[in-house]
Amino acid sequence: MTNFILARVLALIPVLFGISVIAFFSLAFCPGDPAEMALARLMDTESPPREAVKELRRKLGYDRPLPVRYSMWLSRILKGDLGSSVQSGRPVFKEVKKAMTASLELAASAMLVTIVLVLGLGVLSAVYAGSFFDFSVLGLSLVGITLPDFFLAVLGILFFSVYLNWLPVGGHGSLLNLILPTMTLAAVNSVVAIRLMRTSMLQTLGSRYLLTARAKGLRETAVISRHALRGALPPVVNYLGALTGHMLGGAVVVETIFMWPGIGRLLVEAVRSRDVFVVQGCVLAIGIAYVLVNLGVDILHAVLDPRIRNGEEGLDANTGKT
Amino acid sequence: MRILARHKGLFCGGGLLLLIFLGGVFAPSIAPHDPTVQDLRMRMTGPSFTYPLGTDTLGRCLASRILFGVRPSIGLAMAATCMVTLAGIMVGVLSAVFRRLDMVLMRITDCFFALPGMVLALVIISFTGPNPWGILLALSVPGWPKYARVVRGIARSQLAQPQVEAVRCMGAGPLYVTRTCLLPWIWPQVTTIATLGIGGKVATIAGLGFLGLGVQPPTPEWGAIMYGGLPVLGIAPHISLFSGLAIALTVLAFTLVGEGVHEAINPLIGEDANETMPD
Numbered sequence: 001m002t003n004f005i006l007a008r009v010l011a012l013i014p015v016l017f018g019i020s021v022i023a024f025f026s027l028a029f030c031p032g033d034p035a036e037m038a039l040a041r042l043m044d045t046e047s048p049p050r051e052a053v054k055e056l057r058r059k060l061g062y063d064r065p066l067p068v069r070y071s072m073w074l075s076r077i078l079k080g081d082l083g084s085s086v087q088s089g090r091p092v093f094k095e096v097k098k099a100m101t102a103s104l105e106l107a108a109s110a111m112l113v114t115i116v117l118v119l120g121l122g123v124l125s126a127v128y129a130g131s132f133f134d135f136s137v138l139g140l141s142l143v144g145i146t147l148p149d150f151f152l153a154v155l156g157i158l159f160f161s162v163y164l165n166w167l168p169v170g171g172h173g174s175l176l177n178l179i180l181p182t183m184t185l186a187a188v189n190s191v192v193a194i195r196l197m198r199t200s201m202l203q204t205l206g207s208r209y210l211l212t213a214r215a216k217g218l219r220e221t222a223v224i225s226r227h228a229l230r231g232a233l234p235p236v237v238n239y240l241g242a243l244t245g246h247m248l249g250g251a252v253v254v255e256t257i258f259m260w261p262g263i264g265r266l267l268v269e270a271v272r273s274r275d276v277f278v279v280q281g282c283v284l285a286i287g288i289a290y291v292l293v294n295l296g297v298d299i300l301h302a303v304l305d306p307r308i309r310n311g312e313e314g315l316d317a318n319t320g321k322t
Numbered sequence: 323m324r325i326l327a328r329h330k331g332l333f334c335g336g337g338l339l340l341l342i343f344l345g346g347v348f349a350p351s352i353a354p355h356d357p358t359v360q361d362l363r364m365r366m367t368g369p370s371f372t373y374p375l376g377t378d379t380l381g382r383c384l385a386s387r388i389l390f391g392v393r394p395s396i397g398l399a400m401a402a403t404c405m406v407t408l409a410g411i412m413v414g415v416l417s418a419v420f421r422r423l424d425m426v427l428m429r430i431t432d433c434f435f436a437l438p439g440m441v442l443a444l445v446i447i448s449f450t451g452p453n454p455w456g457i458l459l460a461l462s463v464p465g466w467p468k469y470a471r472v473v474r475g476i477a478r479s480q481l482a483q484p485q486v487e488a489v490r491c492m493g494a495g496p497l498y499v500t501r502t503c504l505l506p507w508i509w510p511q512v513t514t515i516a517t518l519g520i521g522g523k524v525a526t527i528a529g530l531g532f533l534g535l536g537v538q539p540p541t542p543e544w545g546a547i548m549y550g551g552l553p554v555l556g557i558a559p560h561i562s563l564f565s566g567l568a569i570a571l572t573v574l575a576f577t578l579v580g581e582g583v584h585e586a587i588n589p590l591i592g593e594d595a596n597e598t599m600p601d
Binding site for chain 2: 014015017018019022026029145147148149150154155158162245249250252253256257264267268270271272274276282283286287290291
């Protein structure tokens with residue numbers, strides 16, 4: 001198990017390097033000259049003197065070749081210095097940390113609802129395959145795949161906030177604020193996972209070891225919840241893992257609509273106001289969050305499926321074969 | 323008739339898509355009004371005979387705006403899908419044929435998987451600005467790794483076949499092998515993902531428009547129209563609802579066609595090809 005975790009951690013290095021390069025490029029190729037912009041803000045003029053800009057560029061190393069600048073940038077980042085926001089003047093590190101906490105709240109609650117939906121609807125529709133219940137779950141999931149998240153959010157606001165007046169339209173703070181964004185995010189993201197759970201469960205339900213479980217006299221609920229579920233879970237856990245990573249940064253639109261002060265909204269605001277340091281901080285945070293979540297999922301996967309920690313290939317999500 | 327019954331989804335989706343296409347192409351002749359002309363006395367009115375879908379916050383005809391909105395959405399989505407498909411096939415084949423490149427190319431695709439599509443799109447918009455070329459790039463960059471993975475998988479399994487080995491032994495170069503032995507196997511799979519992908523791109527374009535970072539006014543765009551209706555959701559919900567419905571129907575049409583094509587081409591697989599990675 002230790003070897004498995006060590007190998008996984010080592011495999012993260014190239015991905016982290018790639019993310020850092022993307023973040024660096026978002027800074028290096030941004031339009032406008034950061035030195036000029038910083039000076040303009042400092043001296044409170046539209047066009048700072050040319051010599052001063054040149055001087056600052058040399059001081060900041062902007063005239064050096066890209067690889068040199070990358071290594072300078074990286075050593076600065078590793079010290080936790082992400083620069084400060086052009087817009088608010090506060091350090092980017094603090095802003096990103098605050099936003100990430102809010103995103104984490106939203107992603108965690110949405111994930112919780114998603115897991116409940118996937119386990120409930122996915123398993124039941126496989127157990128009662130072909131029934132009216134199964135049919136309506138499949139139908140609903142097609143609707144869910146089709147509706148973009150922002151449209152679902154608007155429908156939710158229209159029904160729960162405008163028509164029923166039960167929930168606030170947006171904001172952050174109370175539990176009531178959390179309900180609509182959580183529901184939207186969970187509804188949009190759970191549909192594919194529910195379908196995957198159903199498929200995987202159907203394949204497992206056909207396997208022989210369940211015959212053994214039934215033959216030794218276990219009740220059907222025990223057969224399904226303890227034996228079949230464990231066999232059907234690995235591909236679903238894999239998918240949900242990637243999903244959690246994407247919820248942490250990809251809830252851009254949902255966070256913006258519901259005015260949730262998360263990392264996605266911070267990124268949108270930063271792109272709108274061309275606040276390059278914040279953009280770069282957000283990209284780093286989102287990428288690192290995804291990578292860490294996936295590491296966690298890989299370990300969980302190995303716990304669920306012993307073949308993986310022994311270096312064998314696990315169940316294939318598509319075919320159900322090894 | 324039997325074919326029609328067997329591929330219900332494909333024909334429903336295809337019909338819907340045809341309607342949307344025709345609506346977009348003939349928008350100037352069938353739209354009841356000029357999509358940019360404002361009538362400030364008629365702001366936020368509901369559906370009526372003169373304005374079939376009502377008017378927006380500036381008194382512009384919503385039906386005309388939605389019809390003209392087909393053009394940027396479908397146009398950009400299809401252009402981006404073409405770029406993504408070509409890039410994905412190139413990277414996938416290169417990485418399958420030249421094993422030394424494989425390691426590097428696959429690590430690069432890993433990095434792109436680590437950032438959600440919308441985040442990458444926003445980063446690109448942050449340095450290109452929300453112009454059509456920037457949006458095209460923003461849609462294409464997050465998309466290609468998925469295609470590259472699929473293409474690489476198919477190409478590798480084909481290269482292991484004895485007949486391909488025979489062709490290579492006779493001295494065929496990599497280009498000839500790709501054209502005759504790999505592409506015929508790659509196209510069907512890629513067509514399926516691409517059709518499903520156009521729907522996703524339509525949604526992404528609308529999402530960017532919704533954030534104010536997509537197609538810029540005065541060009542009517544569905545996401546932007548929807549965002550414009552958000553503050554007046556209580557008094558004029560039709561603005562956001564109809565534009566959202568346009569987006570949803572277009573995505574539905576592409577999804578139905580994509581799944582239909584998938585079932586028609588790969589009848590044995592049956593399950594959705596698109597289900598292994600979240601976008």
